Amino acid sequence: xxxxxxxxxxxxxxxxxxxxxxxxxxxxxxxxxxxxxxxxxxxxxxxxxxxxxxxxxxxxxxxxxxxxxxxxxxxxxxxxxxxxxxxxxxxxxxxxxxxxxxxxxxxxxxxxxxxxxxxxxxxxxxxxxxxxxxxxxxxxxxxxxxxxxxxxxxxxxx
Numbered sequence: 120x121x122x123x124x125x126x127x128x129x130x131x132x133x134x135x136x137x138x139x140x141x142x143x144x145x146x147x148x149x150x151x152x153x154x155x156x157x158x159x160x161x162x163x164x165x166x167x168x169x170x171x172x173x174x175x176x177x178x179x180x181x182x183x184x185x186x187x188x189x190x191x192x193x194x195x196x197x198x199x200x201x202x203x204x205x206x207x208x209x210x211x212x213x214x215x216x217x218x219x220x221x222x223x224x225x226x227x228x229x230x231x232x233x234x235x236x237x238x239x240x241x242x243x244x245x246x247x248x249x250x251x252x253x254x255x256x257x258x259x260x261x262x263x264x265x266x267x268x269x270x271x272x273x274x275x276x277x
Contacts (some may be wrong), residue, residue: 147232148232148233149231149233150231150232151230151231152229152231152235152238153225153227153228153229154228154235154238154242155214155225155226155227155242156225156227156243156245156246157224158223158226159222160222161222161223162222163263167259168217169217170257170259171217171257171259171260172215172216172224174256174257175215175224175226176215177256179245179249184249185206185210186206188241188244188248189209191244191248192240192241192244194241198230198237198238209228212228212229213245214226214227214229226242226245227242228242
């Protein structure tokens with residue numbers, strides 16, 4: 120094998136390996152990802168947790184609440200969604216679920232892995248915004264939050 124043949128073969132090999140690496144990276148970054156907040160509910164009855172889960176789902180399906188979240192977090196800009204479709208996209212992306220094996224209620228968003236940082240920030244706002252309304256609908260959740268804040272040494276939520 121002469122030098123030219125070896126050089127051409129090496130260049131083609133490097134291009135192939137680089138292309139495969141870039142393809143793998145792109146595939147991983149476009150994979151689905153869930154980012155959210157977990158509310159620990161260890162020791163509480165499952166019926167109560169399911170009641171809170173349905174209350175969160177009800178609050179997070181209201182158009183006015185979704186529009187407020189879209190406006191406050193710049194959802195359309197951060198996740199590259201058209202402004203007219205942002206509320207619908209957010210409604211489809213929100214996931215609320217009670218996970219028995221983790222003893223928690225998870226509230227968050229499904230998106231692409233490359234958007235994890237923005238998804239986390241939006242999920243935090245989503246949690247704060249929905250907690251207020253769920254506490255109004257479910258007095259038991261308000262009591263839970265008050266006990267949790269009292270244990271952490273914070274003033275109670277009113």
